[in-house]
Amino acid sequence: MKTSRRDFIQKTALFTGVFTLGFDWFSADASAMEVVASAGRFNAFLSIDSLGKITLFSPNPEIGQGIKTAFPVVVAEELDVDWSQVQVEQANLDTKLFERQLTGGSGALKHSWERLRKAGATVRKMMMQAAADQWKVDVNSCKTSKGVVLGPSGQKATYGSLAEAASKLPIPTEVSFKDRKDYKIIGTRVKGVDNKNVVTGKPLFGIDIRKPGMVFAQIIRPPFGATLKSFSAEDVKKMPGILDVVSFKNKVAIVGSSTYEILQARASLTCDYGSDGPLESNSTHAKWFDEGMKSDKAQVMRKDGDFAAALAKAVKVVEATYECPFISHSPMEPMNFFADVKKDSALLAGPTQVPQPAQKAVSDLLKIPVDKIQLEISKMGGGFGRRLNNDFVLEAAELSSIIQKPVLVMWTREDDMSGGIYRPAARYHFKAGIDANGEITAFYLRGVGLNAGNSTRQDNFPVGAIENVLIESFDQKSAVTTGPWRAPITNFLGFAEQAFLDEVAEVAGKDPVQMRLQLLAKVISNPVGKITYEPARFEEVIKQVAEKAQWKKKPGVHQGFSVYYSHLSYVAQIAEVKVENGKPKVTKVTAVTDCGEVINLSGAENQVKGAIIDGMGHALYAKLNFQAGVASPQNFNAYRLIRGNEVPVIDAHFVNNGIAPTGLGEPALPPTGGSIANAIYAATKKRHYKQPFS
Amino acid sequence: MAINCTVNKKKVSLDIDPNTPLLWALRDHLSLLGTKYGCGIAQCGACTVWVNGEPTRSCVLPISAVSNAQITTIEGLDPAGKHPVQVAWDELDVPQCGYCQAGQIMTAAGLLKKNPHPSDQEIVDGMSGNICRCGTYHRIQEAVKLASKKIKK
Ligand code: FES
Ligand code: FES
Numbered sequence: 001m002k003t004s005r006r007d008f009i010q011k012t013a014l015f016t017g018v019f020t021l022g023f024d025w026f027s028a029d030a031s032a033m034e035v036v037a038s039a040g041r042f043n044a045f046l047s048i049d050s051l052g053k054i055t056l057f058s059p060n061p062e063i064g065q066g067i068k069t070a071f072p073v074v075v076a077e078e079l080d081v082d083w084s085q086v087q088v089e090q091a092n093l094d095t096k097l098f099e100r101q102l103t104g105g106s107g108a109l110k111h112s113w114e115r116l117r118k119a120g121a122t123v124r125k126m127m128m129q130a131a132a133d134q135w136k137v138d139v140n141s142c143k144t145s146k147g148v149v150l151g152p153s154g155q156k157a158t159y160g161s162l163a164e165a166a167s168k169l170p171i172p173t174e175v176s177f178k179d180r181k182d183y184k185i186i187g188t189r190v191k192g193v194d195n196k197n198v199v200t201g202k203p204l205f206g207i208d209i210r211k212p213g214m215v216f217a218q219i220i221r222p223p224f225g226a227t228l229k230s231f232s233a234e235d236v237k238k239m240p241g242i243l244d245v246v247s248f249k250n251k252v253a254i255v256g257s258s259t260y261e262i263l264q265a266r267a268s269l270t271c272d273y274g275s276d277g278p279l280e281s282n283s284t285h286a287k288w289f290d291e292g293m294k295s296d297k298a299q300v301m302r303k304d305g306d307f308a309a310a311l312a313k314a315v316k317v318v319e320a321t322y323e324c325p326f327i328s329h330s331p332m333e334p335m336n337f338f339a340d341v342k343k344d345s346a347l348l349a350g351p352t353q354v355p356q357p358a359q360k361a362v363s364d365l366l367k368i369p370v371d372k373i374q375l376e377i378s379k380m381g382g383g384f385g386r387r388l389n390n391d392f393v394l395e396a397a398e399l400s401s402i403i404q405k406p407v408l409v410m411w412t413r414e415d416d417m418s419g420g421i422y423r424p425a426a427r428y429h430f431k432a433g434i435d436a437n438g439e440i441t442a443f444y445l446r447g448v449g450l451n452a453g454n455s456t457r458q459d460n461f462p463v464g465a466i467e468n469v470l471i472e473s474f475d476q477k478s479a480v481t482t483g484p485w486r487a488p489i490t491n492f493l494g495f496a497e498q499a500f501l502d503e504v505a506e507v508a509g510k511d512p513v514q515m516r517l518q519l520l521a522k523v524i525s526n527p528v529g530k531i532t533y534e535p536a537r538f539e540e541v542i543k544q545v546a547e548k549a550q551w552k553k554k555p556g557v558h559q560g561f562s563v564y565y566s567h568l569s570y571v572a573q574i575a576e577v578k579v580e581n582g583k584p585k586v587t588k589v590t591a592v593t594d595c596g597e598v599i600n601l602s603g604a605e606n607q608v609k610g611a612i613i614d615g616m617g618h619a620l621y622a623k624l625n626f627q628a629g630v631a632s633p634q635n636f637n638a639y640r641l642i643r644g645n646e647v648p649v650i651d652a653h654f655v656n657n658g659i660a661p662t663g664l665g666e667p668a669l670p671p672t673g674g675s676i677a678n679a680i681y682a683a684t685k686k687r688h689y690k691q692p693f694s
Numbered sequence: 695m696a697i698n699c700t701v702n703k704k705k706v707s708l709d710i711d712p713n714t715p716l717l718w719a720l721r722d723h724l725s726l727l728g729t730k731y732g733c734g735i736a737q738c739g740a741c742t743v744w745v746n747g748e749p750t751r752s753c754v755l756p757i758s759a760v761s762n763a764q765i766t767t768i769e770g771l772d773p774a775g776k777h778p779v780q781v782a783w784d785e786l787d788v789p790q791c792g793y794c795q796a797g798q799i800m801t802a803a804g805l806l807k808k809n810p811h812p813s814d815q816e817i818v819d820g821m822s823g824n825i826c827r828c829g830t831y832h833r834i835q836e837a838v839k840l841a842s843k844k845i846k847k
Binding site for chain 2: 062063064065066189191192194195196198199200201202203204205207208210216240258259260261264330331332333334379380381382383384412413602603606609610611612613614617635636637641642643644645647650
């Protein structure tokens with residue numbers, strides 16, 4: 001295990017003048033100042049001061065995925081300290097210290113697993129060396145436990161007492177990691193490090209940012225595809241509490257000293273918009289889907305064998321079309337950002353999943369050097385992908401530069417829901433050919449997305465198990481802005497594909513679980529072309545879920561199966577539905593997840609349950625409509641989110657295989673629409689081809 | 695005319711537009727930032743505070759309606775975080791992003807004040823007015839149960 005320069009702070013910074021060297025990750029929190037005086041910052045992830053205070057730094061933005069707890073758990077494990085001994089702090093953006101300071105793609109643990117373990121194990125080794133030197137014993141005769149080095153003849157020294165001596169040692173280049181059977185923290189239930197602050201209502205989020213001299217603003221954005229022609233500012237400017245009304249990039253910003261005064265002003269401001277052509281409506285999108293399905297310009301994403309010939313020979317053909325609308329991310333905390341732009345420097349603060357690109361984009365826009373832009377990462381009231389797009393950061397920065405004031409730009413719920421960067425809408429057309437033995441010999445998918453990019457995942461299962469495959473994607477440009485939404489693309493492709501395979505199984509006369517297992521057996525023995533998944537891990541989650549949920553062994557219970565691979569993790573689900581007053585009700589979802597090593601069981605269960613609830617709620621209810629470039633509904637009265645009285649029992653299990661951890665913020669979502677749709681079919685014989693189901 | 699009321703046991707006087715919703719008075723004028731904005735139209739419960747002990751949606755309640763009222767926000771429930779609901783919330787690790795939780799906790803604590811030992815169905819019904827976009831509903835329901843047990847002791 002090699003130690004790279006980048007993971008470690010200059011040794012000279014230890015114990016002497018950490019603060020004066022200007023490492024500003026401390027400055028965000030005044031209470032951390034005392035720590036600084038005597039802190040030994042061993043590496044990017046941890047410091048141990050001479051009093052034994054251990055501070056672990058979590059670099060990645062926290063959006064509710066639990067990273068601020070999971071990362072330090074790994075460091076603490078290899079450092080071999082008690083969880084109660086550590087304190088966790090959110091690190092600000094620091095591109096010199098951290099390589100991947102972002103939240104998205106469920107990739108954080110996969111990327112950092114090795115680094116985090118090394119950060120802990122290296123310092124543990126330095127502590128042992130410092131103790132061994134002091135006791136004049138062989139370092140290999142020393143052990144550690146709960147932040148204490150134990151010597152061969154009963155000597156004991158705490159990490160705190162050794163910190164200064166340890167900091168002067170050379171950084172070991174070779175370290176070994178714990179055997180997983182010795183894990184004391186990893187895999188246990190660790191409570192969220194922010195819980196105490198959350199339950200006492202501390203200001204943690206972007207909308208809670210308050211800075212001296214700060215004003216508030218709201219921004220009125222044009223319908224999709226429209227341009228601002230004029231607006232009536234004069235009367236509004238005279239309204240109480242209103243400081244300014246300015247316009248930039250087809251937007252109108254109302255600047256004021258309080259939220260309510262701005263809301264009042266907004267109500268009396270009118271904007272006139274124009275456009276080059278007709279603005280988009282639902283009917284436009286329906287027409288585009290039809291055209292995209294017929295287009296000869298679709299891109300071939302994958303071709304195995306000869307699909308057309310195989311289909312012609314098939315004994316049975318199954319064909320179906322699935323559709324999913326644009327939907328909004330609707331995190332509980334609407335978009336917002338703080339910016340204080342000066343002539344040649346800027347302070348930005350707030351909830352972005354991608355702080356480094358935010359800094360860079362503001363630098364490009366305002367021509368301020370990157371190193372003069374400071375960015376403080378706040379906790380986020382959910383993100384679901386919305387905060388991967390820094391439009392709201394740029395707006396705040398641009399407005400601050402225009403009004404030359406520190407400003408917090410607040411989006412109302414209506415702004416947030418109508419402001420774009422949605423999950424793209426998509427339509428899928430599937431065909432499958434089945435031979436006389438009930439085997440799938442031909443498989444076709446065309447995805448038509450509206451600003452979706454590639455709306456397929458051409459190398460994912462069942463591809464690899466079928467001889468003749470054709471996968472095509474057609475992307476239609478739309479003025480409606482889109483972006484990643486929790487489990488991008490797969491959040492609706494997973495539903496469509498898993499629902500379609502259920503139909504195929506029925507026509508082929510096969511049990512849906514058995515059909516998957518047979519296909520995977522084929523992949524293992526004789527894969528067709530390139531695949532991106534590990535079939536054996538797929539098999540395992542399927543077998544486990546069938547056993548745990550007693551697949552087809554519960555008389556009178558209607559079950560639906562699905563399984564999906566995304567973000568390098570595998571999730572199989574069985575949903576159960578009962579019919580109440582003639583209506584199907586989802587009563588239970590059993591999920592088996594293989595995300596490799598589970599770091600924090602409590603957080604992992606939260607992610608799986610949360611993702612299933614998310615997937616279910618949006619499959620059942622969510623849809624945005626468009627009329628002349630304007631999205632509706634715009635608030636929760638008509639845009640229905642799932643509530644506590646609607647959630648099924650969720651039984652979440654994890655495969656215990658000790659493989660390096662992979663993503664968990666997203667992978668449990670994609671199979672959800674499918675397992676539920678299939679269970680509803682089992683109960684009612686009615687298939688859902690469109691989201692939302694109701 | 696200033697509106698006088700009591701917030702977290704402190705007397706306050708608000709000399710602002712009497713139509714200002716209590717939520718914004720708390721956040722923008724009293725710097726009590728624990729109460730959250732989620733929808734502004736009484737749909738999500740993120741802004742729940744107690745007005746004279748009753749869980750209330752502060753986003754739609756003008757301050758003119760709280761003259762002389764006793765208001766309790768999340769900051770005033772128990773600043774040390776020792777209220778059984780707060781303790782249960784931490785013990786069962788309820789929060790994901792945490793944004794909705796002030797409203798959830800004020801709703802739960804209000805529910806238990808009226809009905810210290812609710813049935814499972816009463817918990818589900820009592821908490822269903824509050825949206826949690828992260829989907830922490832199971833743990834919310836379990837935590838209300840746990841808090842109820844703590845109250846019994
Ligand atoms: S903000 Fe008041 S109910 Fe949503
Ligand atoms: S914990 Fe995120 S909205 Fe409830």
